[in-house]
Amino acid sequence: AQSVSQHNHHVILSEAASLELGCNYSYGGTVNLFWYVQYPGQHLQLLLKYFSGDPLVKGIKGFEAEFIKSKFSFNLRKPSVQWSDTAEYFCAVNAGSGTYKYIFGTGTRLKVLA
Amino acid sequence: EAGVTQFPSHSVIEKGQTVTLRCDPISGHDNLYWYRRVMGKEIKFLLHFVKESKQDESGMPNNRFLAERTGGTYSTLKVQPAELEDSGVYFCASSHWRDRDYNEQFFGPGTRLTVL
Numbered sequence: 325a326q327s328v329s330q331h332n333h334h335v336i337l338s339e340a341a342s343l344e345l346g347c348n349y350s351y352g353g354t355v356n357l358f359w360y361v362q363y364p365g366q367h368l369q370l371l372l373k374y375f376s377g378d379p380l381v382k383g384i385k386g387f388e389a390e391f392i393k394s395k396f397s398f399n400l401r402k403p404s405v406q407w408s409d410t411a412e413y414f415c416a417v418n419a420g421s422g423t424y425k426y427i428f429g430t431g432t433r434l435k436v437l438a
Numbered sequence: 439e440a441g442v443t444q445f446p447s448h449s450v451i452e453k454g455q456t457v458t459l460r461c462d463p464i465s466g467h468d469n470l471y472w473y474r475r476v477m478g479k480e481i482k483f484l485l486h487f488v489k490e491s492k493q494d495e496s497g498m499p500n501n502r503f504l505a506e507r508t509g510g511t512y513s514t515l516k517v518q519p520a521e522l523e524d525s526g527v528y529f530c531a532s533s534h535w536r537d538r539d540y541n542e543q544f545f546g547p548g549t550r551l552t553v554l
Contacts, residue, residue: 360545366547367441367547367548368529368531370544373542416481418541424469424471424486424493424533425471425483425486426471426473426483426543428480428482430479
């Protein structure tokens with residue numbers, strides 16, 4: 325069965341620290357990849373997405389992610405986090421044509437200390 | 439453009455009762471999805487509508503769950519009778535048919551269901 329793994333369940337960083345959240349998926353075919361964020365009290369919002377082309381994708385609020393096909397990974401990065409980045413982050417995979425459902429990882433709760 | 443809305447935001451019911459959750463997708467979005475997150479676990483797919491038709495209901499846990507999308511607009515998800523393990527946050531999402539190649543979904547705020 326297809327699955328998505330997010331290795332870090334809770335991350336605590338100080339402001340200005342660099343962030344990398346891991347995401348690995350198990351599916352050998354074409355995939356669409358997403359990172360969503362849920363700020364406290366808000367709904368899920370799309371941070372960035374990858375469909376094809378340049379494997380390094382840039383999203384909103386200074387986030388970026390790199391698709392490494394050989395490693396089945398789509399890690400999220402930000403060079404310098406801010407207190408306002410405190411949120412829960414979800415990696416999601418849509419396994420290409422024929423299905424529209426997302427398969428989510430378990431989420432990573434990020435807390436940024438001011 | 440209004441986003442995906444869900445009602446109610448919270449619901450607390452007794453085991454054995456019935457609850458109906460509602461989702462209004464973004465206007466013009468043919469695709470509507472239901473997901474559920476049980477506490478501490480991942481967000482799991484329940485089902486997918488294209489207009490009023492169920493395209494994929496592979497994630498529906500059992501026949502106590504009934505989803506409808508009459509007229510292809512809003513959708514309801516009824517749980518009858520509710521069990522303790524049904525507690526969680528129920529998310530609705532929608533997407534536009536023109537985006538079918540990459541399927542970016544827009545999520546609502548969720549309904550937090552607590553079954554006592």
